[in-house]
Every structure is written in structure tokens, then in C-alpha cells.
Amino acid sequence: MGKVFAVLVTLITLISIAFFVMHTWWLPPNISTTGKAVDHQLEETLIGTGVLFLAGQLMLGCFAWMASGKTKDTRAKRFPGGATSVVVTAIVVVGIEIFTLTFVGSKAWGAIYLTPAEPGALRVDVQAEQFAFYFRYPGPDGQFGGLHPDKIDDGSGNYFGLDPANDVAARDDIVVGSLVVPVNRPIALSLHSKDVGHSFYVRELRMQEDFVPGLDIPLHFTATQVGKYEIVCTQLCGLGHYNMKAYLEVMSEPDYEQWLKTQAGQ
């Protein structure tokens, strides 16, 4: 019985690890300047924990195997070093693991969340609502119009609650359904929600941040690859949660300028 268990555990462990090693299912390539550190961190963790996982399961398996054998004197074999060795090993091994991970990891985290966006960054105002993202560019005047929740009217496409009648800055604001940004240019997002909690998740940016109703949350990134990527909501926000998405379109500088012109025209 113990032998069966040992074999089964070993098989499960090896198969599980195999899929990790073979990258059968894997992250999409990173396209942000801060993402590299995250990927590096992930590799570190994968190796470290992979070893622990393998060691733990195999140890369990092989002890179970031994335990099913013919051991005459039960007092004969004690775990070398007894409890103390176990405790010490745990503290040392896991301790080292933790120390290195925190040390390296906090840098990766800091680069994304603790450093402010460059002053020259392109500002985009992001509003999440049930169940879509809308993006606002300041328009030719470089000014964002003020927001008035009481003016919000999806029927007339006024998703943000702008007041063009009285607010000149709001008149040329560009509101679109996808986030279009120039490549290699720092982008500074300001996340705010119209109704409930949502989240901004772009796998390729290695980034996720919640929209919290009542707060404006800053988030900044620099995309290094031209292309079209999905922005999805990861915070349960209601019945359309699964369908709440938008596209991040990273364009070359000229394409972006062209796009901006056409938008301003409408």
C-alpha cells in the first residue's frame, strides 16, 4: 500500500513539474519595461519552490515506501537529528528562500508601484464601469474636462459625465473604447470607477491594479512592442464581469499621431 502511494506521488510530482518545465502553458511575452523584473522573479520562485516541491513530495513518497517494508525494531531508525534538525532545516532553507525572494521581489514591485511616472508621460484617464472600460485623452487643449456624475448618460455616449455646455476644457476631450498608446513612451494612467470595483489587467504588461470607487489610482507603464493586447477585468463586478474587456493598441509614434488626429476630428 505504501509502495503504491510512493509510486503515485512520484508520478504526480514528476508530471506536474514536467508541464512547468516544458512551458506547455506559459505567460505571453512581456512588453513592458518593468515586466522583465517580474519574469525574473517568477523564474527565481519557480526554481526555488520547484526544488522544495520535488524534495517534499519525494521525501514523503520514499518514507512511505520504507514504512511499508519489513522493519523489525521500531525504535531502531529515528529521523537523523530528530526534531531539532527538522526545525533548523525548515528555518534555514525557507528563511533563505524568503530573504532572497523579498529582497529581489520588492525591487520589481517598487519599479511598478512605488516610482512615480516620468513628468513627460502621456496622461490617459481610465474609467471602468459595468461592463466596459472607457479611455479619455485631454484633446488638443491638453486639458481634461471636469467630471460630473449627475451628467453621466450612456445613451448619448457621455460615459464620463462631461459638461461641454459649461466646461470648455471638456469639449475637445477624446473618449474611446480602447487604450491607444505610442510605443516606448511612458504612459500615466489615472484609474477611477463609475460604479463598483473593477480591475485593470494586461498580461503582457505584467500589471494588475484595482479600480476603487471614490479613488483615483495612478498606474504607469511603458510599452516596448507594437501590437494589440487585451485589457480584462479581474475584480468581480457583476453579471457582465466575464465580458468586461478592452484592447490596448500600441502604435508607432506616427500612427499614433494619425489616430489622434482622426479622433479629434470626430
Add this chain to the structure above:
Amino acid sequence: MHEVSTHPVAHQHTAPTGFIRKYVFSLDHKVIGKQYYGLALVSVFIGMVLSWLLRIHLAYPDYHIPFLSKLSAVGAPGGVMTPEYYLSLLTMHGTLMVFFVLTNAPFAAFGNYFLPIQIGAEDMAFPRFNMMSFWTTFAAFVVMMASFFVADGPPISGWTAYAPLSAVGRDAGPGLALGQDLWAISIAIFCIASLLGALNFIATTLDLRARGMSLLRMPYSTWAWFVTSVIALLAFAVLLPACVLLILDRVAGTSFFIPAGLVLSDKLQPHSGGSPLLWQHLFWFFGHPEVYIAILPSIGIIATILPVFTRRPLLGPKALIGSMVAIGFLSYMVWGHHMFVSGMNPFSANIFSVPTLIITIPATIMTLLLTASLYGAKMRFDTPALFCLGFISVFISGGISGFYLAQPSLDTYLHATYFVVAHFHFVMAVASLFGVFAGTYFWFPKMFGRMMSESLGKWHFWLTFLGVYCVFMPMHYLGLVGNVRRYSAFVDDYLAPLIPVHRFITIAALLTGAAQLIFLWNLIWSRFRGPVASENPWEATSLEWATTSPPPFDNFGGKHPVVYHGPNELGVDGPDGTDFLMQTAAPKSS
């Protein structure tokens, strides 16, 4: 064996007569324990069926399930789930499993039945409170179930009920009107019940220990229940006011969690200034300790059972107990790791991540102690033993993924993906349930006086063990691809290729679930047909095995056990050729 002492262990009360007092409103902790177990059993099977429905919908979105349209014509027109009904069932699955199964089965059920016996008491410290706490829990259960039958179904805000989604009411979507009210009320009631229960456990452990039962002589399970009840006492004491504030926001128009200027369903909400993050902080201050409320009792149960089958004392009893206490203590400093990307100050993420990683140390110590205790043993592979081994394996698997989620820098990618689902199902749900299974196979003879079928038990183990790995291991891969959880359908371009993986998981889940029917059948069959159990069939040392199976009303037939040893007297030269000493074994006076 027993020594009669005049030391007042528990107040004398006589066995009740009459069905109601005996089986329904009973003061007997053993009956109450069974009642908790029954409630957990009902909940776990409802929860399991819900998970089946969810899995089927994910893998085969267009598959018609006629029975669903019976359950809710609105929620599943023609047997196909609407997105909101998927979320309703998801919420109920989570709520039932976390509160009514993982909190009730290993802690309330087994704790109620065995904590007093293991410390040599006649009953709980406050039998009336004990009865109240069960029936309050039952009331909570009924209220929760009622939400299935209200107009637009159970709430869709998940078991974490994040505000403002859970707070603004019907404008936020179906299920968030009456359904969410019932949810909040039910949880509030559940908190009261758990507080009563925890209070009772603590008082019992402190006051009613038999003569000679020093704290360090208590079995690990008792220790686990004791530590858990302390955690529960403080955790539910925070969730309760949180629920009250939520209910006030919903029904009384206050603004604790709802900020100003929210527009839902084209209506400007009449609230101002509330803080959604406040709910998250209050909830997770309860929510994370809740994880340990679910897992610690199982660890204790495993640590109690394993030595009985390795026939040797567990490695480092003090280290194990110390780790439990350490975890209980640390569990209050880590709640923020659920909120790394919640929009709270990113500095605090680094701060919360440290204790979160540190808490893995006591966890590792416990796992290693359990594993190392197998070394060089001659093991008896009865079903409880197998589930002990299974527990260690899944606990390792689930614990490992904790390393990832404890790091903010990785959480930015993995948060709210199936990686998280895999993590907490392994470490919290499956591990805890393996503890419950082990406990059931181990204590069933004591509870019902009959052994459970070994062959059925073994089938149950192998299928379940293999099954859970097939169900939850692939979810790690889904998480790495960035498959978001709580989606009722996968419409994103990058999710379509993952559907086959989801199909595999669904089929595995259905089969694993079916394997649980073997367990259910085993319970029923053994209850009536199982071979009659002796007083101490497993040759264990703790006090519950020093009385008849099942124990008499006052547990020890009027005697007051006196304890001479710790629970670790295994692999020693016991009386008449046995290899163990009961805790009550009087030392040879030579």
C-alpha cells in the same frame, strides 16, 4: 484502568429521556457534534453539486441541464445558465464551503464531539450555549438557503461580498436585492454562533481538563481546536460588526462602504464618502484567519492520527504545538496579502508580504515533522493512515504556491487568476477535507460503535487523491497563462485555446465528485452493517479510546479519568505485550 476521584470535573447532569431532548435540542456535546457533522455533510454535497454545475457550464457553455430550469426559470432559461446565475451559484458554492463545511466539519463537529472526551470532561463548559450555537448555525444555514428561492436568486458578489457591489442593492444587478440581504444576515448569524462555540471550546479547555491533564499532555487535535477557537473568537468578533455595517448600508441608507457619485443602472446613488477598502480590510482581517480556522484543526487531527498508524510518537511535539500557536498569532498580521493590488498604499504591500512569507516557516516545520515521523516506521496502512499521507502531499502542493502569491511582484500577474483558485483549494479546501476524511474513518467506530468498510474506504482514497490532483494541478497552468477566475464564460481571445484544459478539469471534477458517493454510501452502510468496534480498535492512546464505543452520556460512565502520560506513548513496552500506553494507564508501581 480508571481511577475514581472526587475531583469535580464537570457538573453532573443526568441523561435526558424523550426524542426531542435526546436528539434535537440535546445538551450532549456528542449529539451536537454529530448534528454539526450532519449539517456539514449536507452543505458539502450541495456545494459539490454547485461546483459540478459551474464546471459543466465553463466547459460546455451550451449544454442544457433541464433540472436547472426547474431550480430557477429566470436564472437558467431552458437549462442554460445566465451569467448572473453562474455568479449566484459561485457565491453560494464559496459561502457554503468556507462557512458551513470548512468551519463546521473539522472544528465545530469533531471539536464538539472529541475535545471534551480528549481532556476527560463530561461535557462542554456551557452545554446550553453549545446547543444554542448549533441551532444558531442551523438558522444561518436556513437563511442562506432561502436566497435560492427569492425572486432573482442568490447574490452574485462572491463569498467575499466586496462593497460597493454588495452594498448598493438592486441597481448593481440581479441577486443583489433580497438575496444579498439574506446573505449578510445569514453570515451575521453565523458569526454569533461561532463566537458562542469558540467561547465554549476555550472555557472547556481551560477549566474542565481531567486530573493530570496538563496543557502539554493534551492531544494535538485538542491543541488545534483550542488554538483555532482562540483565532475564531477574535476573527468572527470582527466579521460580525462588518456585516452589521454592510446591512446598515443596504437597508438604512448609511455610507460606511459606499462613496459619493456612483452611477449604477443610470441612477446616481444617494450615498457619500464611504470607503470600499474599509470593507476589504475588515473582511480580510477575518478572512485570512478563517483560512487557519479551516486548516489548523485538520493538521491537529492528522498529527493525532498519524502516530497511531506509524506506531511511534510524532517527531517534536513541542515544535508542532509551537508552530500551531505561531500560526495562530501570525494569522492576524497577513490579511493585507489579499489586497496587494486592491488600490491600497503600495508600500504596505511590502510590509504585509514579510509576515506572509514568514508564516510559511511554521507551516513548513509542521509538514516536515509529519513527514519525518514516517521515517523508519513500520506503518499500518488503514484508510485513516492513507488520508494522513494524502493530507501531507496536498498540503505541500498547496503550500508551495503560497510562495508565489505572498510576493506582491508576482501577485501583480497571478492575482485573481486560476492560480489562486488552485492554491486555496489545495491548501485550504482539499487539505482540510482530507483531515475530515481521516478523522471520519478514524473516529467513526467511536462515534457509532461500528467500523467503516476498509475496502470502500481505500477506493475512496485512491480515487479522491488522484482526482484532486487532476482537478487542481492544471489550474496552476491556467493561472500562468493568465486565466481570470470568476468568469462565467471565456470570451477573451487568449482564453479560447484553454477550453480543452477546462474540459479536462470538468471531467476530473465530475469523477472525483462521484467518488465521494462511495464515501457517503460507506457512512450509511457502516452505520448499520459495519463490524462492531471494540473500545480501542486502533490501539490509540488518547482518552476517547479509554471509554466504550460509543461513549455513554457522561463520556466515562460516572468515573473521572486521571491522566498519567502524554498522548505520545507509542512504540513503548505497554501492558500485556502491547506497544503503547493509554494516557490513563496507571504507572507500574514496582
Add this chain to the structure above:
Amino acid sequence: MNRKLLCLLPAAAVIFYAVKAGAGAPIPPPAGGTISGKVTYTGTPPKMKPIDMSKEPTCAKQHTTPVMTENVTTGPDSSLQYVVVYISEGDPGGAASTETVRYDQRGCQYLPHVLPMQAGQVLQIFNDDQTSHNIHPLAKVNPEWNKSQPAGSLPIDTKYDKPEFIPVKCNIHPWMHGYFVVLNTSHYAVTGPDGSFSLKGLPAGKYTVTAWQEQYGTQTQEVTIGSTETKTANFTFKALPY
């Protein structure tokens, strides 16, 4: 067997066309008077905005030209579309018509944008898209409900008993916006792209005709007509750029 079938084919064809012709036969014009007219605006109406459906590819690819918002839909020589014109007073009313009103969700748009119906008349809502929709009529007088309709599921049958202008929105696709206009009368019309309308089959009498536009509200006119007379009633709304 096959030959028989072949012989039958022409016959079948003949019958088929006969039936079709019968169906297509001109219906005699309804007795009673007619009120017709045109709805226009003065001033500058707001510019309709293009709707970005990229979120829902199955819908986006159904539209070659971008779909515009429809809250103030204008036509040639300053005509206004989607204005509901109906008899608000003078119509004795009577039992609700038995024919069902059809409301479609196609290409992530509500068709029609404005749907008038008689109180008590059966309303059938269809989802013709490959995606789940959600219908949430924000009724205040009538009961409010909010249901999702997965792709390929049965139509939703419902009705409204009290007259009301009900905004309808899809919770899944925020841009989907329309109106149910529940009326006490069976005499109503919605202005077409050229802003014209006509209320036919009115018994002789004195009527109050009301025109309703979702953004600019209502206007009324008194009209008296004889049994077969046709009168004109034009409405003009004042439009603002914002």
C-alpha cells in the same frame, strides 16, 4: 418515386405563388381620418458620437460603418427621427391589441431604437446575437426587472400595464440604449428618417396629438378631424448643441 416528385414540383410551385400573391394582395385603406405631419428641429443639435464596439468582436464585425448614438437622430432638411407621435387625449382607448410587439437585439443594437406599444400588449424580446445580452428596462411606474439572455436562448415574453416612457439598457454593453413607450392608445407612430409620421384610421373627433422625443420631451397639438378627412400636424423641437 423521384420522377413522381419531379412531376409534382411545378404544381407545388404554382400553389406556392398563388398563396404568396394572396398574401401580398392590397389591403383596403382603413376607414376614418388621418393625421400626418413632419417633426423637425431648429437650432444646432448635438453631434452624434460613433460607438466603439471593439469590446464585442461578434457585433463589431457586423457593422461596416461605425454605429452612431441615437439620442438625437436627425435627417435631411432638419427632420427628427425616432419621435413618437400619439393620441394623448380623445381616444376612447379600448382593449389592447392582440398582436405581439417584437424587440430585437442585433449587432449589439436595440431594434427599433424606440418601441411604442399599447399598455397590456404582449412584448417579445429576441437575442439575435452570438453573445449574451442583458435587458434592463428602468421602469418606475411599472415593475423594474433585469434579465440576461444568453445567445440562442428563448425569447423573453412580457408586457407593461401602465403607460410610461421606459429607458432600456443592456448591462453588458453600456452603449445599448433604447426606449419602450407604453401608451394607452393604439394610435401611435414613430417618425422615420425623413421625420414624417401618420396616424391612420381615426374616428371623427377632437384629439390631442403629442410628440415625444427622448431628449427634448413632449409637445402637443389640438386636432379636430372628420370621418375621412386628412389633417397635417407638424412639430418643431428646439435643439441645443450640448
Add this chain to the structure above:
Amino acid sequence: MGVDVQDAIHAGQKLGGSGLPPVTRNTRLPKVALSERPERSETGVWIGIFAIVMTFAALTSAMIVREGVALDWQHFQLPKILYLDTVILFFSSWTLETALSKLKEGENRFSAGMTWLAVTLALGGMFVIGQVVAWRVLAGQGLFLATNPSSSFFYVFTAAHALHLVGGILGLGYLIYKLNRTRSAARTTGIRATSLYWHFMDGLWVYLFVLLLARM
């Protein structure tokens, strides 16, 4: 590992030698001046106190956070009657103590003790009524539960405390009823538990009152 087993066995043999097993120390309780072994009910109250402290701590932090996140916090004057209430509750603690001392003195002072208990009960009732009056006063000023976060928290805090105090009143009532039956303090349990809870309620109120004074 083996060490542990050996220890235990030795311990066992030592026991065997001395014959008497060690008696469990049952006074593992928060420090409290007690002559005799504590009653179980007292342990229960102590544990309950921890839970209640936790609850009010949670509410307090919630209030501080809530006051910080938005600018909509309006300060208002606490109703004057709360000062009176505070005095009443203080006084009730004192009457309770006198009652207990009288009861301890023995059978001859029993009825006096009972009278003081009744007084305490009455004072407790007066306090609750006082709180209700305070709510009426605020309502009179147009400050209702949902008017403003400050008023919301005021009602929540006072109501939560009043609810717990009602529990104390019921306990006290039950104690009086039992004493009346047994006619003796010696054979009645739960006296010290009740007084402990009552004094805790008193202290809790003082904390709340100061807190509310500072924040409202």
C-alpha cells in the same frame, strides 16, 4: 525525538513513585484577584470580554478610517443626558459592589444585599432609557442613523453597547431570581461572573464616551 518519549516515561515512573499524579493547574486565567478557584461562568465572561473588546476595536478603527477617507464628517454636540448616564452607570457599579459585600457578609445581611442588587438593576434600566432619550434628542435635531457618518457611528456604538448592557441586565435579573430561590449567596454561582461583566460594561462605556466626545 526519542528524548520526548523517555521524558514522558520517566515522568510516568516518577508519578508511580510518588503515587500521586500532578493535579492540573486550573487557574490559567487572566490575572484577577480571587480567593477561591474561579467559577466556569467567570472564565466564560473573561473570554467573552476579549471578543467584545475585539468587536469594539474593529468598530473604532472603522470609524477612524471612515473619518479619514472623506470630508463629509460633521461634528455635533453630544446630548447632555449622556453625562448623566455616565454617572448613573458609575453609581451602578458601586451599588453592585456594596450588594456583593453585603451578600458575602452572610445570611443576616442577605436581604440588604438583595435590595442593593435591585437598585443596580434599576440603575442599569435607567441607563438604557437614558440612551433611548439621547437618541430621541439627536433625532429631534434631525440627526438620524443615515444623516452623516458621525451620527451613523454614534448610533452604532451606543446601540451596540446598550445591547450588551441589556445582556448584563438579564444576567443580573437571573442572578436575583436564583438568589431568591436559594436564599443564600454561598450556594449560588455566577455572582462574580455577573459583577465582572457589569464592571466591564461600565468601563467599556467610559471608553466609548471619551471616544465619542473626542470624535463627534
